Amino acid sequence: MKEILKRLFNHEELTREEACSLMKNITGEKYNNTQIASLLTVFQMRGITVEELIGFREALLSTRVNVDLNEYKPIDIVGTGGDGKNTFNISTCACFVVAGAGYKVAKHGNYGSTSVSGASNVMEEHGVKFTNDNSRLRKSMEECGMVYMHAPLFNPAMKTVASVRKELGVRSIFNLLGPLVNPCIPAYQLLGVADLTLMRLYTNTLQRLGIGFAVVNNLDGYDEISLTDEFKVMTNRYETICKPSDIGFTIARREELYGGNTICEAAEIFDNVLDNCATKAQTECVLINASFAIQAIEPQLPIEECVAKARESLESGRAMQTLKKFIEINQ
Structure with a gap:
């Protein structure tokens, strides 16, 4: 997380794959609340790219309750x-x-x-x-x-970030x-x-x-x-x-x-x-x-x-x- 934050502080962009991996680590509870809060604050100030948004989306959908419609x-x-x-x-x-x-x-x-x-x-x-x-x-x-x-019935990963x-x-x-x-x-x-x-x-x-x-x-x-x-x-x-x-x-x-x-x-x-x-x-x-x-x-x-x-x-x-x-x- 430290390296990711350094890159983001320098206005670098994440690839789709990096964003996906990062979100999986967040929802997998591999970071503490302080680290997650810092990350969310950086994106709120810097903005988000299409590649990053798609990567984050992929990570969340990978843990969803699947619905076949x-x-x-x-x-x-x-x-x-x-x-x-x-x-x-x-x-x-x-x-x-x-x-x-x-x-x-x-x-x-x-x-x-x-x-x-x-x-x-x-x-x-x-x-x-x-x-x-x-x-x-x-x-x-x-x-x-x-x-x-x-x-909440379909996106259990979101519960891991509810408190922060x-x-x-x-x-x-x-x-x-x-x-x-x-x-x-x-x-x-x-x-x-x-x-x-x-x-x-x-x-x-x-x-x-x-x-x-x-x-x-x-x-x-x-x-x-x-x-x-x-x-x-x-x-x-x-x-x-x-x-x-x-x-x-x-x-x-x-x-x-x-x-x-x-x-x-x-x-x-x-x-x-x-x-x-x-x-x-x-x-x-x-x-x-x-x-x-x-x-x-x-x-x-x-x-x-x-x-x-x-x-x-x-x-x-x-x-x-x-x-x-x-x-x-x-x-």
């Missing part, structure tokens, strides 16, 4: 978190809209850390029991097109890795980032990994398309900045996306959206994220057609039917 070619819809906006569960809502439109979704998530309700919180509020049993997950995918994977991350109390490379270590290694991904500087890093990484993707950011600092301002989209095929009005949506006010003060309140908003009785701002925010997720799967489709597919899923009731079936299967 390759034949379904699913999409994951996830944000990096940390935007401090306490929005309702927009990405998780979008998952059910996309699944209701006939696509396969494999959502990887956890409890909220910077918001009242994370994906796992809202799932538990609906009575969902988490599992890492492959047969149960495949049953859920077969019968409703939607799988939810509670991260808590003691540091700041974002680290592990926050960057979270959206990249879905245990089923999905074929597609809609990834929301709160910081524009991360867009290029994730775009280059996902391109290298061969994943069909859309990386999105609202220019006022949301880690999803919030419609509160212009937003940027980067995909395998294009890069653009859009106004909500460019694709038929209206500007939302920040307070309209607030996720409530309790998990119960967040779950009520979640249900209202999928039951197509939420506010216009809440509904449109979910629809636009679902639309770019659909386009990540079918990049040949114009975004207007993807919006129509997402809207039809919601207005026909299929999104809510997907949620109800999912809850029934996963209780």
Whole structure:
């Protein structure tokens, strides 16, 4: 570790193989907390390269609980978190809209850390029991097109750094890795980032990994398309900045996306959206994220057609039917 730290202090970069080996040593508890904290601090100050990020990802995935969903070619819809906006569960809502439109979704998530309700919180509020049993997950995918994977059940290596991350109390490379270590290694991904500087890093990484993707950011600092301002989209095929009005949506006010003060309140908003009785701002925010997720799967489709597919899923009731079936299967 001493030699690695010296190199990093000198702004040297690690190869993919070196990064992979380093992460395996970290999660294998070969370093003490002081050494790990120093390492995390260096990367937070210096930044991380695509090669290093891919190497770290490989190490974490090598210790995961494996999930075989390759034949379904699913999409994951996830944000990096940390935007401090306490929005309702927009990405998780979008998952059910996309699944209701006939696509396969494999959502990887956890409890909220910077918001009242994370994906796992809202799932538990609906009575969902988490599992890492492959047969149960495949049953859920077969019968409703939607799988939810509670991260702690699939990434045991992350427990080894939980204490030092808590003691540091700041974002680290592990926050960057979270959206990249879905245990089923999905074929597609809609990834929301709160910081524009991360867009290029994730775009280059996902391109290298061969994943069909859309990386999105609202220019006022949301880690999803919030419609509160212009937003940027980067995909395998294009890069653009859009106004909500460019694709038929209206500007939302920040307070309209607030996720409530309790998990119960967040779950009520979640249900209202999928039951197509939420506010216009809440509904449109979910629809636009679902639309770019659909386009990540079918990049040949114009975004207007993807919006129509997402809207039809919601207005026909299929999104809510997907949620109800999912809850029934996963209780």
